[in-house]
Amino acid sequence: MTKYVYSFDEGSADMKNLLGGKGSNLAEMTTIGLNVPSGYTVTTEACVEYLDEGELTQEMEKQMKKYMKKLEKEMDQEFGDPEDPLLVSVRSGAAVSMPGMMDTILNLGLNDETVEGLVEKTDERFAYDSYRRFINMFGEVVRGIPHRKFEEKMDEVKDKRNADKDVDLGAEGMKKVVEKYKELVDDIPSDPWEQLLEATKAVFESWDNDRAIRWRNIQGLPHDMGTAVNVQTMVYGNTGNNSGSGVAFTRNPSTGENEVYGEFLRNAQGEDVVAGIRTPLDISELREIWPDIYEELEEVCKILEDKYKDMQDLEFTVEDGELYILQTRTGKRTPNAAVKIAHDMCEEGIISKEVALLRVEGEQIEKILHKRIDPEAELEEMTQGINASPGAASGSVVFDTDEAERRGEDGEDIVLVRPETTPEDIHGLAASEGVLTSRGGMTSHAAVVARGMGKPCVAGAEEIDINLEEEYFEVNGKRIEKDDVITIDGTTGDVIEGEAPLIEPEFTEEFEKLLQWADDIRKMGVRANADTPEDTKQAIEFGAEGIGLCRTEHMFFEPERLEVMQELIISEEKEERQRALDKLMPMQKEDFKGLFEAIEGRPLIIRLLDPPLHEFAPTEEGRQKELAQKLDITKEEIEAKVERLEEENPMLGHRGCRLGITFPEIYRMQVRAILEAASEVKEEGQEVKPKIMVPLIGNVKELENVKEQVVKEVEEEIFETKEGVDYEVGTMIEIPRAAVTADKIAEEAEFFSFGTNDLTQMGLGFSRDDAGTFIPNYIDQGIFEEDPFQVLDQDGIGQFVEMATERGRSTKEDLSVGICGEHGGEPSSVKFCYKAGLDYVSCSPYRVPVARIAAAQVVIEEEMDVDEGVEGY
């Protein structure tokens, strides 16, 4: 026979899946001797069966009755006894806490008769106050009557009686409220047992309400776990001035300081603390009022931290001078507090370094490293776009790129707002605090450039309607003029009216310590994606051990170079192309010298030109005219050429090594710039480790071709006169065919780097720019648990990563394999990469610390076998 019900003294903390988080904690606390009001838990298993069957089975009801009897005996009271009724609370409690689920019903067991018993035991006002609370909660939670309706009734009574607040209502007033509430919930059962059954079923059913389902989808949680129901004897914090309710954290959840923290309200029930009707006292004041209780509470905090080995968030009630602990759970905390608590607890000997590392989440770390909006601030959110480059920025709205540049360089904080940006906007972007676009996604020009520059970007905020001519934008009925101040949050995608208070990033000592511990433990390298010496220095500061991806094309987006690049792509004559390339070469060489110097002898992987030429094409009319004059052709010819460069599906078009094979002179220029730069920096006495990466290889013959026709030729030319350097040639693995033929490709490649952005696009057939039309729907429907462009699709794309690694190494045992797609800085993807055997991950500089922690966490998880349960985790 399945056991559906456990009393609190039958369970323990490790029965979370069966008893839910709340239930298992109540059981644990009972077991370790804390003063917890007695009660029992109906299991998650009962919930799952109930949802399957559509009804409570006889066996469930039987067991529930049995445990109620047990509780009656223990409390020496009877459920429904008109003289001295046993009253209980009913609370939901899933293994993982979840918004949107039905929460709490208090004072269950009251009806028109039993309330009189309560009157006898306490007083009339208290009893009817309790009764009206019960009816209110039952009505809202079980019957789905909106909270507002109860407020209206309450207001009617208060108006009639000239009462300002609830507390101003006396016993008669409360009786009146009960009467009114009963009109609202006219079918409330008077039999307490019926009340309990209905409440239990309502909790079970709330598992499957829309909000809960959506939330589980977003969190990637399974839908078949169910929730438990906790039935607990009532205690009251509102029985007089010797009573009260409060919440306490065992440490400060905002700063992480090791001190009891919380709030307390005298003569009040717990819900009153949260509701904010009266201003609660700081918990430290308890020391003055009830020193014994405070001391006991401190003791409880210590016991709980000792037991759970983490900061706890607990609810307590003092009833007539007796302290009851109603609930405990691991407390939520700010990113900075998370770091400090993990660090301190380790230093205090409560947890090991390993557990400390497991305590910090990747998302939290990322927030520490960027400016962020003060979470306490009250904000006027106007709309949301795609969180394309993290961090927050405030500034005056400017629509014109040149104006943004001018004012930004004059020291003003500017947020550049454009429908989308093009390479011709880069100078304005560089001088702004952040950029907001109404079109484009994670790979749009604005997004890519902003990430490269470490500037916040909200892209594709489609609700925004921009009028460039009259310089304003409209969104959801609001109109924002030029010079109005807005705030954008590139971490969340929020667009906010006005200036929001921003918190500067901190790099605390504790954080440094944690990162060092991570470095000691992790076995996989962490490199950064960086295109400039500045980014490179930043990356090294954040702990990068090399550059895993330097995108050479970004160097062409600078205005001066872009012009030459445009000459290059418009020219039909090979000689003219060569002239343009001859102008670009020394610029690229200087770029590379700067990078070799900045990276100080660490590996530097440089990717040859990747995007389709069309991205560089001159689209602006003025520029087209200028170029026409310069190249001595007509503007129409330029337009025609630009049109010819357009493609139906540019992601699958003429780009990457395909360009290098059809126009070998472009790659030759780049390889020459790399090797000459490396040679010259070596001559300066600096070690150099140049690695040339060929993008978009799908066929080993492409790589052969580039090596033969480009690299070897250039090498021979250069090292005739310059000092030779050791260099490697490798490839991106970003095309599905490359993954399945990796054994062949490894014959020619000295290293692999997974370009999981493209691999995801091609492997799933999802265009990153277009998939926004259906990915949200796919996540809602549970087809993908997360956006595969943010979190690597391990079941699908992951197979390509594993396959290519294995096949590549079957040819070359010591092949270096890494990843340089966006996933390289996403914690779960970093962990996957380690398990797939990769040598390193590479990500944007700001995510390097995230990757360092994640890379350590996966080692810990594997070695400690976390699924089997780790002490304190």
Next chain:
Amino acid sequence: MTKYVYSFDEGSADMKNLLGGKGSNLAEMTTIGLNVPSGYTVTTEACVEYLDEGELTQEMEKQMKKYMKKLEKEMDQEFGDPEDPLLVSVRSGAAVSMPGMMDTILNLGLNDETVEGLVEKTDERFAYDSYRRFINMFGEVVRGIPHRKFEEKMDEVKDKRNADKDVDLGAEGMKKVVEKYKELVDDIPSDPWEQLLEATKAVFESWDNDRAIRWRNIQGLPHDMGTAVNVQTMVYGNTGNNSGSGVAFTRNPSTGENEVYGEFLRNAQGEDVVAGIRTPLDISELREIWPDIYEELEEVCKILEDKYKDMQDLEFTVEDGELYILQTRTGKRTPNAAVKIAHDMCEEGIISKEVALLRVEGEQIEKILHKRIDPEAELEEMTQGINASPGAASGSVVFDTDEAERRGEDGEDIVLVRPETTPEDIHGLAASEGVLTSRGGMTSHAAVVARGMGKPCVAGAEEIDINLEEEYFEVNGKRIEKDDVITIDGTTGDVIEGEAPLIEPEFTEEFEKLLQWADDIRKMGVRANADTPEDTKQAIEFGAEGIGLCRTEHMFFEPERLEVMQELIISEEKEERQRALDKLMPMQKEDFKGLFEAIEGRPLIIRLLDPPLHEFAPTEEGRQKELAQKLDITKEEIEAKVERLEEENPMLGHRGCRLGITFPEIYRMQVRAILEAASEVKEEGQEVKPKIMVPLIGNVKELENVKEQVVKEVEEEIFETKEGVDYEVGTMIEIPRAAVTADKIAEEAEFFSFGTNDLTQMGLGFSRDDAGTFIPNYIDQGIFEEDPFQVLDQDGIGQFVEMATERGRSTKEDLSVGICGEHGGEPSSVKFCYKAGLDYVSCSPYRVPVARIAAAQVVIEEEMDVDEGVEGY
């Protein structure tokens, strides 16, 4: 010691790789006793070594000298003997014959001294004529002097001597020509041995000339085989009226009739026959002139066919009444002759059915089934586009779609010429003989629709510049006005000025027989891709065993339906969408009923809507206005909606099952139409086998979703009132992720069908519409041997096919697996599919016979182990 040289009596027909085709045939003929002028062959191995080393090794020269001595002895003449010089021909001969390679030098051994010996033996004119021919060939072939220069010199001499033709020049004239030619080739060695060495090296080097390399790339041949060199004693057909030269086929290469066929020229060398200076005699006339020679030739033909078991193309020379056979090779033949010869030889007992089937090439079969341009016709080719839909068509050029419809329906032959077509052009396309576009590729609208209709289409002829307003187009300096007649060849992509003579397709008895033999042997099914009852009937006639792919979207392109479809996609309201769908449902149902009736109980796989909605969007202004009025919105709103539907990379966008999941009402309408149609046709007493195919599945949960939310719901509704039918739900495997997770997908799918068009696009990252900018270059450079959209990339995409088949069957042992991409009708791909374990291939109706033959060939090749050599193959 490697043996580099073989005399003709040392070799045989099976030494083709070492001796080349020509060399092994000469050896074989010598061995079976035919009268072949003596000689020897320098091997392909020597060629490969020469190309590696850059010079002839001493050992090679030693062996060449040894064999020349042997030849001198046999002929009782000496090489370079001024009295009676041994003269030889030098010919290249690779294992596979190849255009662009250096061919022949005759009369090698002549110089200013030996020519006098020849004068003594024959006469002065003959000797100097031979000498000038030698200088000419040596100059062209070894020194690379253009043929034109020799012609100029010859003309100078003729002019001076008032000679009309070469034959009018006497001995003195020829001497003069020799003199002039020697001025052109002023460094010709006089030492015959030097002549031979230079000629040999020139042959070897010609293996690597650009044209030969390009040709091998096109044919997918390896580059490391090398060519052999054949050195053979000269015989002369121009020693007088008792001599002559000719070519003969053992059967008629045009019709396949079993008769000796060929041409003959008296008192002439072989080259004169080919050069067409004099009109040759039909070989049958030989019977009158030289009955003995004719009889001997007939005998030789019989011997050769007996030996080679295939139709032979031979060269012969009669020198002073003695018949010499100079060369034999398998003869080229027209498609119809190929079929007849294979059939007849089998009936005659020369070859087995299996060998007969191996004799017919897929390409030939495809030509038999379409109108084609008479290969004898002299054509004015203007340009070439993409061969997008096979067959040839002639007609008046019309640019306006409505005009094309009107005139086409009036019975005029029209070729519709457009920059590109849209769904709004379908009615004009349907009334035309063929369509020519200047933009777009194999998957462009025009191409897809034309293939569906079985009409010729040349797409993306980019050199054509169309002026729609003034109704003309220009191409390579030509201007074609409206009403001018052109011919397009959709099999080759040629665009021809004027009306070319067309040959109607024939479906001979012999061909039927061959196809029946193929059906007896093949083990894999052959189905067709067809969207209409007409196509279905055609497909069954061609032997299709079911429909492997019915594209439902093509049904929406008909004008009346397109309008409703446009209402559907423009509507923002679900109700309006439903109204449009309610209008479409009965139309689709009627389509499907027609198909179920036409397919007569065979399986019918219907694919749910696949293309992005944008393809149906109204782009024409008039249509937009009309629609605006109908839907009571502004034209601007329509424009905005159309713009929103546009995608950056539509191939990777919102299409296929993604549409069916975000707009389930569309798929519901289609499934309802399919099941109702099936049920109604079943009620009429016709067996039905409906199979619903969901496109673009990448994740098993997508298929689950469509089955749950669409198929089951509809089934329950329909079969409440209508008779139930058995149906299956399966999926396309066309996304790389689907291939690697095929084991999971097979849990939900009852069948798989490989969509290798998309699988190639995504697996290689090649957009079919854009890859034209680099694929030709890739083929030139040998990166791909063939266009992967035409011939399945077996090494890459093939792995996905194998993997998915294997993984799918690991879940469902009896899973039905087929292919319905373009590759399903391409012979080498069909063979691959069989080896990968597929149950069937499905292709356009006209390729069904090709697939039937290929499916038989692969069984024969496997069972006979063709690589090991098959009697007669």
